[in-house]
Amino acid sequence: MSQIQQASIQNRLLRALTSDDFSRLQPHLETMTSQLREDLIEAGEPIKELYFPEVGFASIVIDGLAQKIEVGLVGREGLVGAAPLLLGTDCTPQQSFIQMAGTLLRIDAGVLRIAAQESTSLRTLLLRYIHTQMIQASLTIYAHAALKLESRLARWLLMCHDRVDGDELVLTHEFLAMMLGVQRAGVTLALQNLEGAGRIQGRRKRIRILDRDKLLQLVNGSYGAAEAEYARLIGGA
Numbered sequence: 001m002s003q004i005q006q007a008s009i010q011n012r013l014l015r016a017l018t019s020d021d022f023s024r025l026q027p028h029l030e031t032m033t034s035q036l037r038e039d040l041i042e043a044g045e046p047i048k049e050l051y052f053p054e055v056g057f058a059s060i061v062i063d064g065l066a067q068k069i070e071v072g073l074v075g076r077e078g079l080v081g082a083a084p085l086l087l088g089t090d091c092t093p094q095q096s097f098i099q100m101a102g103t104l105l106r107i108d109a110g111v112l113r114i115a116a117q118e119s120t121s122l123r124t125l126l127l128r129y130i131h132t133q134m135i136q137a138s139l140t141i142y143a144h145a146a147l148k149l150e151s152r153l154a155r156w157l158l159m160c161h162d163r164v165d166g167d168e169l170v171l172t173h174e175f176l177a178m179m180l181g182v183q184r185a186g187v188t189l190a191l192q193n194l195e196g197a198g199r200i201q202g203r204r205k206r207i208r209i210l211d212r213d214k215l216l217q218l219v220n221g222s223y224g225a226a227e228a229e230y231a232r233l234i235g236g237a
Contacts, residue, residue, distance in 0.1 A: 004029050004105065011052040011105060012077045013129055016234050021122040024115040029105045034058075034098045040080050041096040047109050050081040056102025057163040059179060061095050068095075069144075069181040070156075071137055075163025077230060080104075083130050085113055086123070099179075100160070100170060128233040136226040143222040144181070150190045152180055154218040157200065157209065162227070167209045 006022045009015055014022065014029075029052075034040075040051050040058055051058070053076050060072030060080075071094065074080050084092045090109070116123040143152045156179065160169050173191070177184040191207070194200045199215050201208040209215070216223070 003027060004031070009105070010054045010076050013079055013125070013234065014052055014105070016125060018121055021115070021119050021125070024119060024122065025107060025112065028107050028111045030107070032104050032106050034101050034104050036098055036101045038098040038101075039095065040098065040104075041084075041092065041094070043093050043095045044091055046090050047081050047084055047092070049106050050079055050085060050109050050112055052076075052079050052105040052107070053163075054103045054105060055165075056098060056100040056104075057160070058096050059099040061097070061179075062093070063095060067181060068178055070179040071140055072133060073099075073136070073156075073159050073163070074133075077163070077234075078129055078133070079126065081109065082126055083133060085109060086116065086126050086130055099175070100164065125234065129230075132226050132230045132233070135229055139222050139225060143219075147220060147222060149180065149182055149186050150193055151218045151220055151222070153187065153190045154194065154199070154215040155223045156180065157194075157207065158212065158215050158219065158223050161209050161212065169207045169209070170205060171207055172205050 003026050006015065006017070006019070017025070034056055041047055043063060053074060055076070057073060057075035058080050059070045060074065061068040061070050074096070080096050084090065116126060143155055153176070157169070161167070173184050173187050177187045180187065191200070191202050195202050197214060199211050201210055
């Protein structure tokens with residue numbers, strides 16, 4: 001089987017690696033197809049594999065007493081499981097699962113841990129990515145604490161839009177409600193308001209982004225900082 005070539009990879013974190021660092025990982029990368037709601041990392045369980053999304057994206061969630069609430073989103077810009085690996089633990093209380101199906105590049109956690117220990121440049125790049133994740137998480141906290149549902153939804157749709165090709169998102173109202181930690185009826189009303197303002201177009205299990213600028217008008221500083229840091233520290237390509 002031929003090895004995966006860096007030039008053909010869609011994952012931006014892998015593409016940002018030096019050729020030497022990519023060569024360390026190349027023999028161990030395995031392509032896999034993901035399924036909707038497939039568990040990648042289970043809360044409290046040993047992390048054996050990590051995942052570089054190529055197509056689609058994953059949610060990082062906290063499972064509270066009442067319901068799951070999303071605290072992070074990882075698409076082709078990142079690595080699912082990066083923080084526990086680099087911070088020296090083999091498990092996390094957070095769950096990561098597929099929110100939009102597609103393809104991933106899977107790697108053994110032990111292999112990546114050793115590679116990061118041996119290469120300063122690889123470790124630095126992954127730590128910079130974790131830094132952007134921390135900013136994303138802090139803005140999620142801000143959004144939940146300070147913004148109305150319509151603004152939180154606009155932010156979340158922009159983040160999803162960043163991680164797909166085209167303008168269409170495959171999402172249900174039920175799933176949106178779970179990710180935002182609200183009732184389904186509230187999400188339905190917020191979507192109707194966004195659609196009425198010409199920001200999106202809603203169809204059964206699908207949302208089409210019509211006007212990003214109009215969505216950006218609603219986010220009140222909760223979107224953009226993590227993306228800007230990623231572009232500054234890792235690159236925008």
